[in-house]
Amino acid sequence: MKKGSTEAYSDQISQAVNFIQGAYTGQPKIGVILGTGLGQLIDHVDVEKTISYADIPYFPISTVETHTGELIFGKLSGVDLIIMKGRFHYYEGYNMKEVTFPVRVMKKLGIGKLIVSNAAGGLKPDFKVGDVMIINDHIDLFPENPLRGKNLDDFGVRFPDMSEPYCLAWIEEALKIAKDKGINAHQGVYAGVQGPNLETRAEYKYLRTIGADAVGMSTVPEVIVARQMDMPVFAISAITDLCSPGNIKKISIQEVIAAAAIAEPKMTAIVKELVHKL
Ligand code: HPA
Numbered sequence: 001m002k003k004g005s006t007e008a009y010s011d012q013i014s015q016a017v018n019f020i021q022g023a024y025t026g027q028p029k030i031g032v033i034l035g036t037g038l039g040q041l042i043d044h045v046d047v048e049k050t051i052s053y054a055d056i057p058y059f060p061i062s063t064v065e066t067h068t069g070e071l072i073f074g075k076l077s078g079v080d081l082i083i084m085k086g087r088f089h090y091y092e093g094y095n096m097k098e099v100t101f102p103v104r105v106m107k108k109l110g111i112g113k114l115i116v117s118n119a120a121g122g123l124k125p126d127f128k129v130g131d132v133m134i135i136n137d138h139i140d141l142f143p144e145n146p147l148r149g150k151n152l153d154d155f156g157v158r159f160p161d162m163s164e165p166y167c168l169a170w171i172e173e174a175l176k177i178a179k180d181k182g183i184n185a186h187q188g189v190y191a192g193v194q195g196p197n198l199e200t201r202a203e204y205k206y207l208r209t210i211g212a213d214a215v216g217m218s219t220v221p222e223v224i225v226a227r228q229m230d231m232p233v234f235a236i237s238a239i240t241d242l243c244s245p246g247n248i249k250k251i252s253i254q255e256v257i258a259a260a261a262i263a264e265p266k267m268t269a270i271v272k273e274l275v276h277k278l
Contacts, residue, residue, distance in 0.1 A: 006150045012058035017108040024049040028082040031106040035118035037260030041268050047074040060088045060098045079275045091196035096146035100225040107229050114226045119260045120216035120237035123208045125244040130262025133186040135235040141193045146221045156228035167232035177273045183266045188213025192220030204243040238263030
C-alpha cells in the first residue's frame with residue numbers, strides 16, 4: 001500500500017475504528033466536537049468510557065494546552081454520544097485529512113449526526129461577549145480543502161452539495177429551545193480562517209463585508225467532511241470577543257476562555273435539550 005494514498009488513509013480510519021470498537025461496544029448516535037473552553041457539557045453526560053487520543057492508532061494528538069484530547073462515550077439526556085474533548089486545528093500544523101480524521105472515524109463508529117461547538121469573534125455589531133450564535137451557514141477561507149485529492153468513494157460523492165450545510169430543522173428547534181429557556185441566541189454565518197493570529201481591523205472589516213457574522217479557526221473542515229458523508233450538522237459559536245468597528249481591542253487566549261465560560265451554560269442547555277429532540 002502506498003504511503004499517503006487514499007487506501008492508506010481508509011486503512012488508518014479502519015484501524016482506529018477497530019481499536020475503539022475493541023474498547024467500547026456501545027452504539028453512539030450523535031458525535032459532538034467541543035470547542036475551546038466548552039467542555040462543561042461533559043458534566044451532564046453519564047460517561048461510559050473515556051479513550052485518550054494518544055491510545056488510538058493514527059489519531060492526531062492535540063497540541064493546544066486547552067484541548068485535552070479524549071474521546072468520551074456516554075449518554076446525554078438518554079442519547080448515546082461520542083464526544084471529542086479536544087479538536088485538531090489546521091494552525092497546529094495538521095493537514096486537513098488529519099484535522100477531519102476523527103469525523104470519518106466517528107461516522108464509521110455509527111454516528112448519524114454531528115454537533116459542533118467553537119469559540120468565535122463576533123463581527124455583527126449587536127453581538128456581545130458571551131453570546132451564542134447558532135451557525136446557519138459558513139464561508140470557507142481555509143487554504144486547503146479536506147476533500148482535496150482522490151475521492152474516498154466509500155464515504156461520499158466527489159462534489160458534495162453545500163446548499164444546506166447546517167440542518168434547518170435543528171436550527172429551528174435550537175432557536176425554540178433557546179427562546180423557551182430565555183437564552184438570547186443569535187443565528188448567523190461563520191467564516192472559517194486558518195489563524196493562529198487573530199485578524200487585523202481591515203480583515204475584520206473585510207469578513208463583515210463578505211457576509212460573515214462571526215469568525216473562527218475551526219468547524220468548517222469538519223462540517224465539509226460530515227456533509228460529504230450526508231450527516232446533518234448542528235453548530236454553535238460562543239462569541240468570545242467583539243470584532244466590529246469601535247469594539248476591537250487586544251485580546252488574549254485567557255480572555256477568550258473566560259468569555260467562553262459565559263456562553264458555556266447557554267450552549268450546554270441548548271445542546272442537552274436538542275439531542276433528544278431529533
Ligand atoms: N478571530 C478568529 N478566531 C477567533 C476569534 C477571532 O476574533 N475569537 C475566537 N476565535
